[in-house]
Amino acid sequence: MTIRAQRIMIWWTLAFMLIFGLSYYFLIGLLPLPPATWTPEQVAAFYTENATRVRLGAMILSWASAFPVPIAVVIAVQMARLEKGVPILAILQLCGGLMMSIFLVLPPIFWGIAAFNPSRPPEITTAIHEIANLILVTTDQYFIFQNVAIAWLCLGRVQDAKSPFPRWIGYLTIWAALMFELGAIAFLPKTGPFAWNGLFVFWFPFVIFGTWISVMSWSLLAALTRQEADAAS
Amino acid sequence: MPQAEGLPTKGHVPGEPGVWVLILGDLMVFSTFFVMFAYYRGLDPATFAAGRQLLDVRLGLVNTLVLLTSSLLVAMAVHRVRAERPGAPALLLGAMGCGLLFGAIKALEYSAKIQAGIGFGSSTFFMLYFAFTAIHLLHVLLGVGVLAFMRGVAARPGAAQRMVAIESGATFWHLVDLLWIVLFALIYLVG
Incomplete structure (x- = not known):
């Protein structure tokens, strides 16, 4: 029964992640983020022209943007299975996973607020726009706890054949954690590869996050199948 | 990097296979950076040449030698652990010292x-210089932690049975060294 629930939660995350991607691309329309050098007038014009679309996107993402939560719970349950005594790594991972979802929740809200009343002075709309974009790309605070906990378990704890945490996933997770740290650099430049729309700040974390969560989901689903077969026999 | 004697040559992947996920991932990112550096340099060769003039090539060269020395010490330590001869922990401690010295020189330079x-924000050249030498420095500090872990393994009896852990750490450290050599050549010499 619990295996079925875990499977549903993984697909819940994946489905909501897809909704996030589609709404972000087609409705919010800021994928990739526009140049950080846009003038307040350009920013205000964007939100004026696309007000309805952006607000509709914000509405849908009010339902779907916390998508990392279910998978963080499944990862925690699977980690706790392998830990002896108090599952401290599972708890750290869950805290990190839950908290980092907040930074996926906030940008759509601020985009929606920017589009809510775009006839306000352009400077104010620009400030809201900047809050949204910088929250999206610079927030590495909690990733690191989730990733270190997972890597620690992959590399430091005894695994069994039913574990979804092979050692190479530990190394993949360390690499992903290192790459996410680049996002914070977006506070410094407005152009180039470290600007908020740059290769190292926007595209790498975006692609690596997608890859990491897909690999993790695949490994969890495969492990659940093994656990199910084991429980049946 | 010197090859230790007695290393099985056929189909031997140094360390555990998983560590190569991290190493190839890092190589991919740094390769992208190298291409990007060349691209931006092509757009504005004058700024890059002027930027390079302001760098202290001597400090960069000293740091290159420091890291090459550390890699030699690590390779010697791996060899000693495999041959079950003493002295590996001291060699690894020396390599850790090199890593910290590298960090100190970098701090001086910054x-x-x-x-x-x-x-x-001075120029595109310095943006790339600061960003990537800092990311590399992060790797060095992480690597010093890895060396400390290797030293712990090497100091315990039966370390030769844990060659995979020793080799994985050594592979990571050689990566850190390799990336610096390319960074040094690209930023300090070609710039």
């Missing part, structure tokens, strides 16, 4: 730049 009024 503070000299900042005192001269050169920062991240």
Whole structure:
């Protein structure tokens, strides 16, 4: 029964992640983020022209943007299975996973607020726009706890054949954690590869996050199948 | 990097296969950076040449030698652990010292730049210089932690049975060294 629930939660995350991607691309329309050098007038014009679309996107993402939560719970349950005594790594991972979802929740809200009343002075709309974009790309605070906990378990704890945490996933997770740290650099430049729309700040974390969560989901689903077969026999 | 004697040559992947996920991932990112550096340099060769003039090639060269020495010490330590001869922990401690020395020299270099009024925003050249030498420095510090772990393994009896852990750590450290050599050539010499 619990295996079925875990499977549903993984697909819940994946489905909501897809909704996030589609709404972000087609409705919010800021994928990739526009140049950080846009003038307040350009920013205000964007939100004026696309007000309805952006607000509709914000509405849908009010339902779907916390998508990392279910998978963080499944990862925690699977980690706790392998830990002896108090599952401290599972708890750290869950805290990190839950908290980092907040930074996926906030940008759509601020985009929606920017589009809510775009006839306000352009400077104010620009400030809201900047809050949204910088929250999206610079927030590495909690990733690191989730990733270190997972890597620690992959590399430091005894695994069994039913574990979804092979050692190479530990190394993949360390690499992903290192790459996410680049996002914070977006506070410094407005152009180039470290600007908020740059290769190292926007595209790498975006692609690596997608890859990491897909690999993790695949490994969890495969492990659940093994656990199910084991429980049946 | 010197090859230790007695290393099985056929189909031997140093360390555990999983560590190569991290290493190839890092190589991919740094390769992208190298291409990007060349691209931006092509757009504005004058700024890059001027930027390079402001770098202290001597400090860069010293740091290159420091890291090459550390890699030699690590390779010697691996060899000693495999041959079950003593001295590996001391060699690894020496390599850790090199890593910390590298960090200290880098800090010196950064503070000299900042005192001269050169920062991240000075030019595209310095943005790339600061960003990627800092990311590399993060790797060095992480690597010193890895060396400390290797030293712990090497100091315990039966370390030769844990060659996979020793080799994985050594592979990571050689990566850190390799990336610096390319960074040094690209930023300090070609710039």
